[in-house]
Amino acid sequence: MTGPKTGVVIYDATLRDGQHAVRHQLGATALRRYAEAADAARIPVVEVGHGNGLGASSLQVGMAAVSDDEMLATTRAALRHSRLAAFMLPGWGSSTDLRRAVAHGVDIVRIGVHATESSLAERHLGVLRDAGVEAQCVLMMSHLASPEELAEHAGQAAGYGAQAVGIMDSAGHLLPADVTARITAIGAATGGRPVIFHGHNNLGMAVANSLAAAQAGAGIIDACARGFGAGAGNTQLEVVVPVLERCGFDTGIDLYGLLDAADVAERELVPSAPVPTPMSIVSGLAGVFSGFKHRVLELAGPAGVDPRDVFFELGRRQAVAGQEDLIVDVVAQLKESR
Structure with missing residues (x-):
């Protein structure tokens, strides 16, 4: 493709969403080895944590193999180029968890809320804003809301201080046209802030949906090495990056390093690569x-x-x-x- 490429930020959720695939049992050594490989590949953002985020380790949704503090400290020490990110669901995590994450040197924290409950993010986004870290907000289960509803709640999240806002296709239910409509509406409602798309692969559409999101103006695309993630897995990182590059989007990621990181994930993290079952x-x-x-x-x-x-x-x-x-x-x- 000729002409200048449009930049898109790849947000690697392997060490957080991928925890769902192993019941949150990734140990410190596995976290460190993958983080080092992701960093070497110049992946811009690496997220780490319990699958349900900060403060979520529990009997109800699964006890993590290591604490939030150890996960954050281990990954922070492994990253020289990539930014460190964490995720929190209000109700599982608290403002105290956010402040502890900030103390560990996180660069970005995402607050996840149900698609029509943006008000639940207001207090936590304020805590992050006051702490001086980048605050993002994602609207989960986005298939349950119309593009117009999502745009309304994305605009509210932006008003609360979210510096990037977007959607999670938490159930892997959306098709490319659905994604296009939602990303377009959110982009028009959030004052030029980067728009996020996070796909799941239940219907085998995660890469296609991620491409549709980028083409509709999303500036942040989530993915996981080997598709490692809940259920059928997430958008497969080492596939979506070259697809985006071929379609005119600049990710800044080293291809060989990316493929090496996928090999590390297969060896250290993934008992078997998730597929639509x-x-x-x-x-x-x-x-x-x-x-x-x-x-x-x-x-x-x-x-x-x-x-x-x-x-x-x-x-x-x-x-x-x-x-x-x-x-x-x-x-x-x-x-x-x-």
């Missing part, structure tokens, strides 16, 4: 958060309930991340009705 396809069709898969399978089998029915019922109820307890109720109801 029958269950993750159902999750995507139902519009249910990919991270519910393990818990659904654990509960449905012993109860003699078809896990596909559980996913479609959770989708009907519009279940969102953090509502894992709802799985118990759904399985019990389906067992009784059977």
Whole structure:
């Protein structure tokens, strides 16, 4: 492609969203080795943490192998070029967790909220703004809101101080036209701030959706090495980067270093590369958060309930991340009705 390329920032969520694939059991050595490889590849941003973010290690959603403090300190020490990022869901994490992350030298913190609940981010974005770190906000389960609703809440988040705002396709439910409409609407509502897209691969569309997002004006694209992530995985980092480059977007990432980092991820992090499976396809069709898969399978089998029915019922109820307890109720109801 001729002419100047448009810059896009790649945000590597391997060491955070990827935790879902191993039930949050990445140890300090694995974190360090992958972070070093990502840094060598000049990946701009590396995010680390429990899969559900700061303060989320718990019996309800899974105990992490190491503490937030150790994850942040280990990764910070490994990064010489890449910026360090963390993620927090209000309710799991608190302002105290944010301040501890800042003390560990994070450069960026994202606050994740449900697609139509931007007001929950206001206080935490203020804490980050006062601390002098870059504050971002992502609207999760974005398929549950129209482009107009997302634009409204993205604009509110920007008003609260978010320096970048965007969406997570948390259930891997969107198609490229859906993404284009949402990113375009958000871009028009956020005063020129970078727009974020974070894709999941339940329907095999994560790379195509990420490209559609960039072409619609998204300036930050999330991805994970080997697609390592919840359910069917995330946008595959070592695939989406060369695709974006071929389509005229400059990522600034070294290709050979990127491929080396993917090899490190396969060796150190990923027991098997995530792919769309029958269950993750159902999750995507139902519009249910990919991270519910393990818990659904654990509960449905012993109860003699078809896990596909559980996913479609959770989708009907519009279940969102953090509502894992709802799985118990759904399985019990389906067992009784059977």
